[in-house]
Amino acid sequence: MDSFAGKLAVVTGGGSGMGRELVRQLAAQGCSVATCDVHGEAIEQTAALAREGAPPGVLVTSHDCDVAYEWQVQRFRDELLEAHASDHVDVVFNNAGIGGGSSFVTDPRESWERTFAVDFFGVYHCARVFLPLLIASGDGVLVNTSSVNGFWATLGPGMPNHAYCTAKFAVKGFTEGLIEDLRINAPQVRVAVVMPGHVGTDIVLNSMAANDMLPESGDMTERQLEARDRLIGVGMLPEGASADDLRRVLIQMGTDFRDKAPLSAADAATIILDGVRSGAWRILVGQDAVLLDENVRAHPEDAYNYPALFAGLMPQAAGGGRDPASLFSGTERRWWR
Numbered sequence: 001m002d003s004f005a006g007k008l009a010v011v012t013g014g015g016s017g018m019g020r021e022l023v024r025q026l027a028a029q030g031c032s033v034a035t036c037d038v039h040g041e042a043i044e045q046t047a048a049l050a051r052e053g054a055p056p057g058v059l060v061t062s063h064d065c066d067v068a069y070e071w072q073v074q075r076f077r078d079e080l081l082e083a084h085a086s087d088h089v090d091v092v093f094n095n096a097g098i099g100g101g102s103s104f105v106t107d108p109r110e111s112w113e114r115t116f117a118v119d120f121f122g123v124y125h126c127a128r129v130f131l132p133l134l135i136a137s138g139d140g141v142l143v144n145t146s147s148v149n150g151f152w153a154t155l156g157p158g159m160p161n162h163a164y165c166t167a168k169f170a171v172k173g174f175t176e177g178l179i180e181d182l183r184i185n186a187p188q189v190r191v192a193v194v195m196p197g198h199v200g201t202d203i204v205l206n207s208m209a210a211n212d213m214l215p216e217s218g219d220m221t222e223r224q225l226e227a228r229d230r231l232i233g234v235g236m237l238p239e240g241a242s243a244d245d246l247r248r249v250l251i252q253m254g255t256d257f258r259d260k261a262p263l264s265a266a267d268a269a270t271i272i273l274d275g276v277r278s279g280a281w282r283i284l285v286g287q288d289a290v291l292l293d294e295n296v297r298a299h300p301e302d303a304y305n306y307p308a309l310f311a312g313l314m315p316q317a318a319g320g321g322r323d324p325a326s327l328f329s330g331t332e333r334r335w336w337r
Contacts, residue, residue, distance in 0.1 A: 001091070001141055001277055005030030008089050010080065012067050012126060013096030015042030017201030018145075021269035022093055023047070027054035029273075034080035034089075036065035037096070039206075059084055067096045067122030068114070073129045081133075088136035091276065094123040094144045094171075099207035101163030108223070111211055112163040119167035123174065131189065140189040142178070143276055146171040148197045148289045152296050157306050179281060192276060195293070197286035199268040200261030205254030214250055215243035262286065 001007075009026050013019040014035030023035045027050035035050075037043035047062035054060060061083045065076040081087065097119045101112030123144050134140025150168035155161045175193040182189050208214050215224045220243050228246045231237040237245055263286045275283035284290050295302075295312045302308035 001139065001279075003029070003277070004091070004273070007031045007091060008084055008086055009033045010089050010092040010126075010130060011035040012065070012094055012122065013037055014046050014062070015039040016046075016206065017203060017265045018196070018199060018268050018272070019093075019095045020046045020049070021265045022095065022272065023050045023060065024053060025266075025269050025273055027051065027058050027060050030055055030058060032059040032084060034061045034063060034076075034084060036063040036067070036076050038064070038066050040064050066118075067094075067125055068117035070125040070129065073122075073125045077129050077133070087133075088138075088140075089130060089133045090137045090139065091141040091143065092126060092130045092134060093272075094126050094142070096122050097145065097164075097203065098210050099161070099164050099203060100211045102159075102161050104160075104162045107163075114210075115163035116167045119164060120170045120174075123171050127174075127178075131186070134189045135186050138188050141276055142175075142189060142191045143194060143272070144171050144175045144191065145194045145196070146175070148195055148292050150193075150195055152292055152303060154304065190279075190281070192281045192283055194272055194275070194283045194285060195289055196263075196268055197284075197288035197290075197292065198257075198261050198263070199286060200258045200264050202254065202258055204257040205251065208250055208254060214247050216247075217243055219243070220246065262288065 004026055009031050011019055011022050011026070011033060012035070014023045014033075015037030016039075019035065019037070023033050023046050026033050033050060035043060035046060037046075043062040043064070047060045050060045051058075061080060063076050063079050065072045067073055080089075098115055100115040101107050104112060127142060127144075131142070134142060147164070147168040149155075149161060149165040150172035153161070153165035153169065172193055172195070175191055178191045182191055212221060212223060213227055215221070220228065224243070224246060227250070228237060228241055231246070231249060232239060232241060236249055268285050271285050272283055284293055291313055295309060299308070299312055302312065
């Protein structure tokens with residue numbers, strides 16, 4: 001796929017972050033796009049922004065869809081085919097994702113399973129629903145977003161991220177398994193897996209909202225009280241902090257995760273699109289992803305031996321003037337549950 005011009009792309013999770021930037025950049029390059037999200041107002045904003053920068057003849061449509069439910073993905077497919085008057089799609093970006101269920105031991109089962117449903121079954125459902133349309137294109141590409149947490153199952157010392165990591169490992173394996181499957185049974189389609197590191201998106205804020213972590217004024221839920229107590233324990237909130245105090249600190253964490261990231265969502269989307277055009281099946285996004293990938297593959301036994309892992313990263317990180325631990329730490333990640 002040398003160019004996206006004249007193609008029809010599907011982008012899930014297009015309401016913000018990398019999804020929004022993928023939609024905008026695809027449209028600017030002459031590609032019509034159908035994008036979906038659970039946040040109706042946000043996805044409409046994305047479509048409007050994309051239309052502003054698109055050349056004549058490019059159609060961008062927005063759709064409400066929770067990819068955790070196959071029937072909603074099927075409805076999304078039917079809507080976009082009618083809106084774009086098409087019988088096929090050329091490229092599908094399975095980008096939608098949330099965080100939650102950080103601990104298999106202590107977090108609610110519902111939180112764990114909701115995260116896995118979006119982050120893995122969202123990819124699975126879209127692959128099931130859209131594969132026949134990619135085959136019909138004659139030159140289709142399925143692009144599945146995993147993560148550095150698809151090959152490194154933690155956020156660092158003291159920071160489990162179990163449901164998200166499990167789902168992203170599954171996405172990576174599902175995608176790699178499709179390489180030979182498609183080569184033999186559907187050679188009209190190729191597949192790529194995207195593995196971003198820390199990219200400046202709203203995923204932390206969106207995940208907090210999705211997991212009922214942001215309290216309103218007044219009484220707090222049990223989960224919100226647990227989050228408040230953890231933040232008090234590390235000195236980020238005073239004793240007796242109110243719901244307003246908790247909300248303010250959590251929003252600041254999510255904002256810092258987005259605004260202080262080493263790579264912007266726009267730059268990440270450019271890397272992904274360049275990778276798809278080049279024919280790559282494995283697309284690492286960000287220097288932290290590159291360094292982690294190199295070291296985990298070279299020394300798998302040290303992946304969770306943090307002093308050894310950080311020591312292995314020291315020469316590369318030092319070359320960029322960074323403390324290697326800074327690649328993985330961050331209070332905003334510690335409380336992303």
